[in-house]
Amino acid sequence: MQRLTNKRIVLGVTGGIAAYKSAELIRRLIDAGAEVRVVMTKAAQEFITPLTLQALSGNPVHLALLDTEAEAGMGHIELARWGDALLIAPASADFIARLTHGHGNDLLTTLCLAARCPIHIAPAMNQGMWASTANQNNIQQLETNGIHLIGPSSGYQACGDIGLGRMSEPNDIAQILADSFLTGSLTGIRVVITAGPTREAIDPVRYISNHSSGKMGFALAEAARDAGANVTLIAGPVNLATPGRVNRINVISAKDMLAATTELLDTLSLSKNPVIFIGTAAVADYRPDTSATQKIKKTQGNPNLTLQLIENPDIIAAVAQRIPKPFTVGFAAETQNVLDYANDKISRKNLDMIVANDVSNKDIGFNSDLNAVTIIWPEGNKTIDIASKPIIASAIIQQISLQL
Ligand code: C5P
Numbered sequence: 001m002q003r004l005t006n007k008r009i010v011l012g013v014t015g016g017i018a019a020y021k022s023a024e025l026i027r028r029l030i031d032a033g034a035e036v037r038v039v040m041t042k043a044a045q046e047f048i049t050p051l052t053l054q055a056l057s058g059n060p061v062h063l064a065l066l067d068t069e070a071e072a073g074m075g076h077i078e079l080a081r082w083g084d085a086l087l088i089a090p091a092s093a094d095f096i097a098r099l100t101h102g103h104g105n106d107l108l109t110t111l112c113l114a115a116r117c118p119i120h121i122a123p124a125m126n127q128g129m130w131a132s133t134a135n136q137n138n139i140q141q142l143e144t145n146g147i148h149l150i151g152p153s154s155g156y157q158a159c160g161d162i163g164l165g166r167m168s169e170p171n172d173i174a175q176i177l178a179d180s181f182l183t184g185s186l187t188g189i190r191v192v193i194t195a196g197p198t199r200e201a202i203d204p205v206r207y208i209s210n211h212s213s214g215k216m217g218f219a220l221a222e223a224a225r226d227a228g229a230n231v232t233l234i235a236g237p238v239n240l241a242t243p244g245r246v247n248r249i250n251v252i253s254a255k256d257m258l259a260a261t262t263e264l265l266d267t268l269s270l271s272k273n274p275v276i277f278i279g280t281a282a283v284a285d286y287r288p289d290t291s292a293t294q295k296i297k298k299t300q301g302n303p304n305l306t307l308q309l310i311e312n313p314d315i316i317a318a319v320a321q322r323i324p325k326p327f328t329v330g331f332a333a334e335t336q337n338v339l340d341y342a343n344d345k346i347s348r349k350n351l352d353m354i355v356a357n358d359v360s361n362k363d364i365g366f367n368s369d370l371n372a373v374t375i376i377w378p379e380g381n382k383t384i385d386i387a388s389k390p391i392i393a394s395a396i397i398q399q400i401s402l403q404l
Contacts, residue, residue, distance in 0.1 A: 036057040038062065148180065191275075202291060212282035
């Protein structure tokens with residue numbers, strides 16, 4: 001089964017006899033790796049207790065829109081933002097009608113209005129109610145609105161009827177939901193990403209650095225996390241928030257970055273899980289030979305100051321020499337002969353893949369929100385035209401998962 005690793009699911013439970021199956025559904029979602037928060041309508045609480053669903057989900061159950069205590073913990077808008085998907089199972093005929101018409105008269109309908117993530121509903125009702133014109137019109141409208149329908153299935157119903165309207169089995173619902181993400185490709189894999197610039201101290205107040213924003217590395221961290229990986233960012237000094245569910249180690253200089261990378265990869269090599277290393281950092285190639293312990297003073301009558309620079313360690317080349325070798329992906333930011341330099345780098349640094357971009361184009365690359373890249377691996381290459389960094393990042397992660 002496609003996994004739900006790192007996925008946050010808001011499970012809405014509405015009033016119907018199939019609400020008892022929500023307990024098993026929570027188990028299946030958690031087994032698949034998801035974190036689950038449950039929202040119950042008033043009617044749902046007539047069929048199953050909040051306490052049961054709280055114990056199974058391991059999180060407080062959200063019951064009412066105007067509950068000050070719950071709002072103080074995680075408000076309804078925050079909850080809508082928290083979810084990677086909203087799943088309503090069972091979805092009663094009444095709830096479906098309210099959802100169709102955009103009601104916001106309880107917590108669950110309000111969440112559906114506020115949510116920007118995909119919404120899935122697993123209807124459960126008597127076969128006559130399911131087939132009714134009013135319900136069928138509602139279902140058609142919801143599908144037009146982009147809401148995903150899971151089931152219902154056919155069979156014996158609690159009322160004694162036989163027909164279409166039973167809620168789909170919890171296992172099937174969990175599987176359909178997992179498949180909808182289409183991104184379990186890096187489940188169980190550890191991903192280490194270096195990002196941003198490094199700063200090489202000249203004296204206590206001055207340094208040599210570059211314009212790298214770290215945006216590409218951070219976008220890759222999110223894409224790898226969404227693909228199910230356990231991700232660590234080793235970040236130089238950047239002004240970016242850490243993506244949710246991503247580990248972060250802050251470093252300053254190239255030497256710090258190498259030390260943090262080596263320490264982390266040493267730890268990861270103790271487990272058998274595969275490791276991917278992605279070097280997006282714009283590591284300073286050289287650093288001042290010595291960093292003055294006191295601020296360097298301007299000396300009168302001496303218009304020149306000479307800095308002696310020495311080469312920094314090549315972090316990615318060191319990673320590619322490790323045994324076992326992580327799947328190693330480099331970046332080549334060039335201003336000319338981009339593909340030639342990239343191909344040279346892939347063999348010189350013993351890389352498994354390189355992502356080449358042309359930083360001479362002012363609209364893309366360093367500091368920009370856009371990029372355009374060519375992904376090169378020993379047997380082929382693929383060009384991704386100008387797009388946002390998150391879109392480029394997903395394409396790179398997808399290509400890595402195909403090459404593993
Ligand atoms: O040789 P160049 O700096 O162009 O190579 C770029 C690639 O090598 C990037 O993936 C970058 O993160 C990595 N690199 C590194 N350590 C260095 C220099 C570059 O990891 N000292």
